[in-house]
Amino acid sequence: MNTNEGNSIAETCLTKITSLILTPPWPELIGNALKYSSKVLRGSAHEGMYHVLDYESTLELLDVKGKSARFEKQKNVEYLQDNIIAHQDYAWGDGKILLNYKCHPGKAVDRYRSGYKTYILLALHEVKNRGDVDKFHITWDIKDGFLKPDGFWETIISQKTRQISINVIFPKKRLPLRVTVEETNHRKTHIITSEERTVLPDGRLKVNWVKKNPRLFENYLMKWLW
Numbered sequence: 621m622n623t624n625e626g627n628s629i630a631e632t633c634l635t636k637i638t639s640l641i642l643t644p645p646w647p648e649l650i651g652n653a654l655k656y657s658s659k660v661l662r663g664s665a666h667e668g669m670y671h672v673l674d675y676e677s678t679l680e681l682l683d684v685k686g687k688s689a690r691f692e693k694q695k696n697v698e699y700l701q702d703n704i705i706a707h708q709d710y711a712w713g714d715g716k717i718l719l720n721y722k723c724h725p726g727k728a729v730d731r732y733r734s735g736y737k738t739y740i741l742l743a744l745h746e747v748k749n750r751g752d753v754d755k756f757h758i759t760w761d762i763k764d765g766f767l768k769p770d771g772f773w774e775t776i777i778s779q780k781t782r783q784i785s786i787n788v789i790f791p792k793k794r795l796p797l798r799v800t801v802e803e804t805n806h807r808k809t810h811i812i813t814s815e816e817r818t819v820l821p822d823g824r825l826k827v828n829w830v831k832k833n834p835r836l837f838e839n840y841l842m843k844w845l846w
Contacts, residue, residue, distance in 0.1 A: 686766030715765030
């Protein structure tokens with residue numbers, strides 16, 4: 621076999637190997653692998669110190685003029701890192717917020733403002749490690765926060781979350797004319813149905829909206845006319 625014949629055979633073999641590699645399903649498998657790697661990297665970048673197993677918030681409007689309100693939230697979190705000794709809470713809104721702030725577990729040890737948000741640093745008083753679970757119960761009062769005929773309450777998803785439940789309780793003598801939930805980033809609007817409204821024994825109205833696997837960094841805005 622001369623040199624030219626050997627080169628020809630080598631070129632033929634290389635062509636067949638290249639063709640085999642580029643023949644389905646290899647391109648699809650390679651593409652899927654790249655997509656998966658990208659998702660893993662994005663997930664790691666936004667993993668944070670914990671993820672939220674369940675989040676429920678309740679805004680209670682205490683009078684017909686919107687001068688007094690009370691906010692309560694419960695958040696079950698699972699830690700994703702070791703040696704966690706503090707947790708950060710935050711809030712924003714019209715009027716005077718974070719009055720009579722209470723939390724459990726932990727203790728509020730510092731508070732500072734950045735932009736329109738106020739951040740609260742909670743000391744946990746014990747070291748948390750990966751896999752540990754905490755159930756936070758946090759409340760505060762609001763003064764002069766809902767004086768307008770159109771009100772709203774915003775929930776921002778800043779950590780990976782399995783489920784959120786948003787509640788607003790209206791006084792008996794000033795029920796809402798209309799309630800919606802807006803996904804501000806995706807520009808979707810959900811109209812609250814009769815199934816999501818409950819008349820409490822004392823005549824007040826409770827509106828409840830539940831979302832499983834909410835989008836990370838989405839803003840869910842419950843709005844009402846009353």
